[in-house]
Amino acid sequence: MRLVALSREAVAQNLEHGLTLADARARVPNLVAMERDMVADADWLERLADFCDRYTPLVALDEEDGLIMDITGCAHLFGGEAALRDDLTQRLTHAGMSLVSALAGTPDAARALARFGGGAIVTAGEEPDAVAPLSVDALDMGHETARALSRAGLATIGDLAARPRAPLAARFGQALPAKLARLLGEEDISITPRRPLPPCTVERRFGEPIGREEDVMATLAHLMGEAGTMLEARGEGGRAFELSLFRTDGAVRRLRVETSLALRQAGPIVRLFQDRIDTLADPLDPGFGYDLIRLAVLVSAPFEQPQVSLDGHQAALADIAALIDRLTTRLGREAVLRFVASDTHIPERAVYMVPAKDYEDARKAQGDDAEEKSWPAPLPGDPPSRPIHLFEHPQPIEAVAEIPDGPPLKFRWRRVLHEVARAEGPERIAPEWWQQDTPLPTRDYYRVEDADGRRFWLFREGLYQRETNQPSWFVHGVFA
């Protein structure tokens, strides 16, 4: 077991990173050591990244203990780059953390300065001078490369930068000069943010944190008004919205609502968020208040201007969509469903359910196929051939039949004996042998009616003497 992280006091005792625990205990007998909790560390870093969202929407995780933020165009909101860094440092120090930070024109340069140079602010174009004194470890190309470079007498980035690149590439591979170019600010790459950049974001900052729900909702209404104007300018509406509540102590709460039509009016969205808040399993806890509230439009779509038709059909459709959105927000995506036909004869798989709000999208995705996929229709003059209630998993019954491959005479289901008065069948549904390696047995379906008039859909699994000698019976559905 080795030491991976040390407190200030431990460093003062001359302990160091990578020391074995036994050695450390020998040096400092009353050492307090705790096992490393990687999951908790990762979770904490995520929460820090959430906190950093207040500075810029582009935040990326860097290894296990670092964050990279792209503050292009954000610094002026905080009074400049230095002020932004000071604000961040101050807040995190208040939270009991120690941090090293650096600002530079490219993410690689900033990272190298923070990790190997102790932090700095470097304006764009100054990177070559700033990174020159760093050791070649800052290239982050692995121990082998670092050692080989030191042996060649190239101890710092400055030494490397002065050399022609082609021989370096020949000796250490293409990656090294590329990395070097990024460090020196010659080449810029954009970071991969952990959350995709939303198409439209509006936010409100408060000098004095707010905590009352009414204030939050009023702010939301204002923000939605602004977002609506932005969307209107683009001819778009939002399909998914996210409200981020930044607490003064750094905790961030995010709420999300989705709509089935593209919307940009404040009213319905605010109502959806209200529903969302009302049905939260763990209610909002404002703590000492929120000092930043941000509304992001996560998904935008072309806004279809509702046409005023004479029969009010469009308005009715919008009403239904709004109802579905509200129910979905309150009960969850998987609770509000519509039926779509699926291309199979196996009854339990003949239908798949899609969330009602995605129904139109699903239909569009299916395209012309949708026409072909349909459910079996009864013959003219015949009663329905499919039950109105179907069990996901057929329920086993005990049945008695006159002959092994005939309809049942009586059966026992859920401990109740049903005498069969009428029966029709079999309707044979063969398994889809092209789908599975070991096909299921063939099913012979019977429509039966018992003496009380209850109508059931039973099947016998397995063809007698061909697939099995002991066919088992199941009830699969109940007719109206």
Add this chain to the structure above:
Amino acid sequence: MQQQIVTQKPTLEALKRVCAQDQPAPHGHISMGTEELDQAVGGGLARGALHDLYTPHTTSLAAMAGFACGILQRSGKLEPKPSLWVRQHMASFEVGRLHAPGFTQLGPVLDTLVLVNTRTVADLLAAGLEAARCAALGTVVLELWNRAGELDLTITRRLALAAEQSGVTVLMLQVAVQPLPSAALTRWQVSPAPSRPMAANAPGHPSFDLTLLRNRAGKTGQRWRVEWQHETGQFQSIPSSSRTALSGRLVSLSGSRPVGSPDGKASSYQQADYAQALARTG
């Protein structure tokens, strides 16, 4: 209103007038497609109102769902509006999930049907209320399962008012519960009935035994046996004569048995409930 009757000499005509004022059907009626049923409830099931369907046995739920589906079809025929079916999540395990192919074979409403699954009765009633306020819907079906602690006169009253304002017809299906007093306009007991057999003694069209337990527009207690004809999209009543004639041919058929009460329990339930409901709602 009572005073009015007293001062104006309570003639039958006056009483009828008062009743007519009290029972407006501002949104019209859903005709069931068969004269007898329509007449009993004053010209068809009133739209924009709450109606109770009730069955004492779990296994009869499919029949009740079929009857509700028939009403959906009739309502959709009148005005093609989407409908909403709200169920409790556990119903799928108890009696099976709503099977779309079977549903389409009863009629064409499925294309616009939205299914809502809720975990609790409270969620179900809240969703039902929300839906009942949405005038763009045609019919809302609430499938209330088992013990409905949250269901009381207040919530049914709210549902009924919401339905009246928006014109949405609300059907409340109650399974295996003793029906409580409610603000519903009508209450039907629905049980599966032996069907009229097809060729080769095959089970016939969906058939139901109906008992009118509550009726604000007329008398109660009538019984019918009806059949849902999916091709014509209407209920058809089966006269008792054809029942006996048909059942005579069959061996172990108990179709001539008293309707809806195989053990006699159901009817005592109904009477007790009805008396109770009358006493409470006046």
